[in-house]
Amino acid sequence: MRISRTFGFRIALGFVLLIIAIIINIIISNRIVANIRHTQQEVTDILNPTVRALSEFRNSVAQTKDVLQSWEFSGRDIKSPLLDKVSSILQVRMPAAHQQILDLSAGWDQEDREAYENLYAFINDSLFTHISRFISSLYLTPDIDSLTVSVGLPALLNSYRFTDLQLMDMIQKFEQKTTRADQDIQTYYKTSENIILINGIIMALVALIIAGLLYYSIVTPIKRYRNTISSMGRGILPGENLREGTDELGQIGSALNRLIQGLKDLSTFSEEMGKGNFKSDFKPLSDHDTLGNSLIQLRENLKTAAIEEEKRKREDERRNWSNQGIARFSEILREHTDDMDKLTGKLISELVKYLGARVGGLFLIRSGDKKEKEIDLVASYAYDRIKHLKKTIQVGEGLVGRCVQEGSTILLTDIPEDYIKIKSGLGEDDPRSLLIVPLRLHEEIIGVIEIASLEIFQEFQIEFIERIGTSIASSLSAKN
Secondary structure: OOOOOOHHHHHHHHHHHHHHHHHHHHHHHHHHHHHHHHHHHHHHHHHHHHHHHHHHHHHHHHHHHHHHHHHHHOOOOOOOHHHHHHHHHHHHHHHHHHHHHHHHHHHOOHHHHHHHHHHHHHHHHHHHHHHHHHHHHHHHOOOOOHHHHHHHHHHHHHHHHHHHHHHHHHHHHHHHHHHHHHHHHHHHHHHHHHHHHHHHHHHHHHHHHHHHHHHHHHHHHHHHHHHHHHHHHOOOOOOOOOOOOOOHHHHHHHHHHHHHHHHHHHHHHHHHHHOOOOOOOOOOOOOOOHHHHHHHHHHHHHHHHHHHHHHHHHHHHHHHHHHHHHHHHHHHHHHOOOOHHHHHHHHHHHHHHHHOOOEEEEEEEEOOOOOOOEEEEEEEEOOOOHHHHOOEEEOOOHHHHHHHHHOOOEEEOOOOOOOOOEEEOOEEEOOOEEEEEEEEEOOEEEEEEEEEEOOOOOHHHHHHHHHHHHHHHHHHHHHO
């Protein structure tokens, strides 16, 4: 499965990474805070109260000792209020302190609970027993001598010393636990600060990396696109292609590349049209390419205009050619009015040359008393035809006779073999076209002009010969 690399995906991925980093930071911080809270709660609810309760219990035990020692030094009066104070401590304060310790011991370690239970068993079995027996003996035997009291006190004092040492050990142990807990709290705080600092640095680096990647992948291409579009706005087309890809900017780059290539093609196409090359290949960017389709339409219009212009030029050239020819042959007709042979020879030779043909002949209908008219070859140019060794043709005979008979122009492009041979520097060739035009004066045919060429006669050339044929007919008719 191919993952989309769109910028929306990249930005979302960047935010997901930041959110994951923040969540990790929150989880770690919560754990640290929970440890701090648990440790502080342990210190506040268990360790410190335990130290105070054990200290209170120890003080109560020590106070009984101090009171008994004071009683001893004060004369050992069995009615002394000091003994009542000892009884109050034993019956009220110490049980209350013991109960508080028992309540707190629920949060202790098993080892500490067992140690206190053993200690309290000793206190209950040994210390309390010695104190109770000592006080009871005083009340039951008021006359007990000093020696008996002196004998009971050492055992009692030994129990006091042992109890005090054990309680002191337990207090010191819980004070050490409190100190370690405070140190742990400080360590947690310091660790939390370091973790928060490290996570902050990591998140800052991640944010910088994401920002750098986004800058490189978004801002840099956008700047290049901006410069490219700005250059295009000044009419400058870039030579290098922009970055392409599957993301949004890559798609923009692809679209711009297609646009730039299209504009280059348009430029080349326009240059070719400027040179008059209307066959240059060009394809619009799409069916909706307004500029490209407009240029194609412009090409068609210019092509049509060029064709029309070329046609007009050819018509002008043909018209000028025809007018110049008419003027030229009108001049020939005016110059040679006295010599018929010279006139006809000049007319046919100049006409063949002017048409770019190779062979020509001028035929006139002979006037006479015969009922059948005869057609005579009166002038020729470059003729080499066996049939024309006989210079007289009957009307209806051959192509010339048929032209006179029908009174219409004859144009042949499929000329019979051996009809005419045209001599050139390469030998003899068969003409490609043969033109026979009647010389008409009003409705009367007075002669024929026959011309053969290696090229096909054009319509304008035929029209030209027919036009000057009227002038030649008029001129030659006046001389007969």
